[in-house]
Amino acid sequence: MTAARNQSAALPRGAALAGARLVLPGGVVEDGRLTVEGTTLSAFGGDRQPGDLDLTGHTVVPGFVDLHVHGGGGGSYASGIAEEALTAARTHLAHGTTTTVASTVTGEIDEVCRQAAVLSELVEDGVLAGVHFEGPFISHNRCGAHRPDLLRDPDPALVRKLVDAARGHAKMVTLAPELPGGLDSVRMLADLGVIAAVGHTDSDYAKTLEAIEAGATVATHLFNAMPGIQHRAPGPIVALLEDERVTVELINDGIHLHPSVLDLAYGTAGASRVALITDAMGAAGMGDGLYPLGPLQVRVEDGVARLVEGGSIAGSTLTLDVAFRRSVTLNGLSLNQAVESLCTVPARLLGLADSIGSLEAGKSADLVVLDSESYELVAVMRRGAWVSGADRFTAVGTG
Template sequence: MTTADRDRTALAGARLVLPGGVVEGGRLAVEGDRIAALTSGESEPGDLDLTGHTVVPGFVDLHVHGGGGASYASGIAEEALLAARTHLEHGTTTTMASTVTGEIDDLVRQAAVLSELVEDGILAGIHFEGPFISHHRCGAHRPDLLRDPDPALVRKLVDAARGHARMVTLAPELPGGLDSVRMLADLGVIAAVGHTDSDYPTTLEAIDAGASVATHLFNAMPGIAHRAPGPIVALLEDERVTVELINDGVHLHPSVLDLAYGTVGPGRVALITDAMGAAGMGDGRYPLGPLQVEVKDGVARLVEGGAIAGSTLTLDVAFKRSITVNGLTLGQAVESLSTTPARLLGLADSIGTLEAGKLADLVVVDSTGYDLVAVMRQGRWVLGGDRFPTVKSV
């Protein structure tokens, strides 16, 4: 195969999920790392025949701690590369790297390693989840390492990321919380409300101060009470907030996801994995920062205490569940897995939808069961590109 051949790929016969709707039997041409054209015309000799398949934009994961047996919190570049590659092979073509609560100096060292991978184009940015969270809602974070969100400490982590910190999860009710939210907003870093024991009025204050994401909504926060609506109602009702949801069948009952979608719509939902190192692997023991996790039947729980400790989810599974379990349309699923998170990260000009001129980040699924078949990132097949026959004639 020549360089020219590698730089030119045409996919024909697939169902294409475009911003304006679904096109049956479409043709998508890729040149270099970009989508060159999208048409509904006939195939040409040399096209790859994707009849019976559906093409959607690559998935974007805002919140993921690891995969493939590796953790972003290890501070080891090779582990971070393995985690990113594992999720890439499941359709996540744009990924954040989420840390977990640790000593501040350890988080600074992790940020230095992860920043290099952002600069190399492997990662889209860094998400600090902890240590600025509530003891009452700490989940799989070590309680003795938690800290109040003093703006100076928060700024230390942001600065350690060398401009690549994209999101910080914190509990706004803690001392310094609201000031830190304002500071993050001023710096252009997403302030996310999560692992919080906040009440309704304080959550509203946080949103007014600039918080714009709900970290895995419903999980690690008070539930809704009829006289104390708490953070969930505040985060759902404000149009400025994007809500993360984990659609693995463990973190949330399907009816709860339906409730969230019915309240805010897919334009304000970002489906995430919150995956830890066991994603893409089997049952067993895995580290999550300084803690040990036992995975049994695909469910990750802390060895000590038994709290749910992230997930083993990959976004291809979340995509399939959103359609087959929750009844979303293809367009709605794409919005929650690609378009909305891309827009939140400020990357909508290059990813998140299938449009000419954007990066050729593609996920191919079969058109019946929506199982993953192939993945392309920036014009190069990562998985499954050799499965499609070449069109022999027009």
């Protein structure tokens, strides 16, 4: 991603952005001003000063946080190749995702461990925020774009093997709690401080409640790859929606969920329990064509990713700037609600709320600048340096 490398430029010390709409934790401030000091946000408010960058007509929100993404820009986190992972991270960074948890897919246990080791190096380099293991501990009946012959029961010893391979950087493991060892693995993950997520599951309502009591706190892409709601068999969806301890992932790409279903989830859980994710694979930021997803082949047509064999939906080509725009313009979320679901909630889940996820003094200068009318992405800043879009703004007093 050449743009992410070549356009990155730090702001002058004490530089300020002025004239923008700022989406702050306490509400929206019009004609706001924020100051960046090095890599952090240092102050809010004050009169415009000569040299401030003029962001009139723009909206500033925190950098997006993606809990669940498999790739982008033609690169895959499941490739086990560092350069591919870098390509994926840079692609989503250019679309406003300043914090990324890289997701693997089902594979041979030893191969996934090798992938985790590669991804962990990128966490240590500051490129990624952690690793999410999606598979192989999932249901055959709900495996979606995971190879059925490689699925395994969530034996705690095997789950621990994957977690250990990430060298302290495992953030989340998705599993089906109804499988042998499922509940024991949930308890183990909770004890280790790793998020246990219920997903790709054939679980019923009662078993899902057991998983939540055991320590599961996330629903992996709610509604997708799990039984639907029936009036006498509510299944996992109702159990996950109704419990205040659970955060639900949603994919707002117009393909995985009908807009009314998204509205239903927000109406039940509220923005404070929704994390919008991409679940993107390597085609995100690219065009139609054939792409690998772990050991499987995916065909993308008109932006929709499906397995070559079987036709199951295989992740998405979504980026979080599009998810933000859809949420505000189509689903009617307020700016603060959208920021909660794309920034604050996932930051809190990752234990990073003291440094990212909201525009507050002392937090990382991770910013996304949007057009205030269309909510199209205009610029991205990460850790006080422009990733893209810096040339769009002029300094106050310079014309």
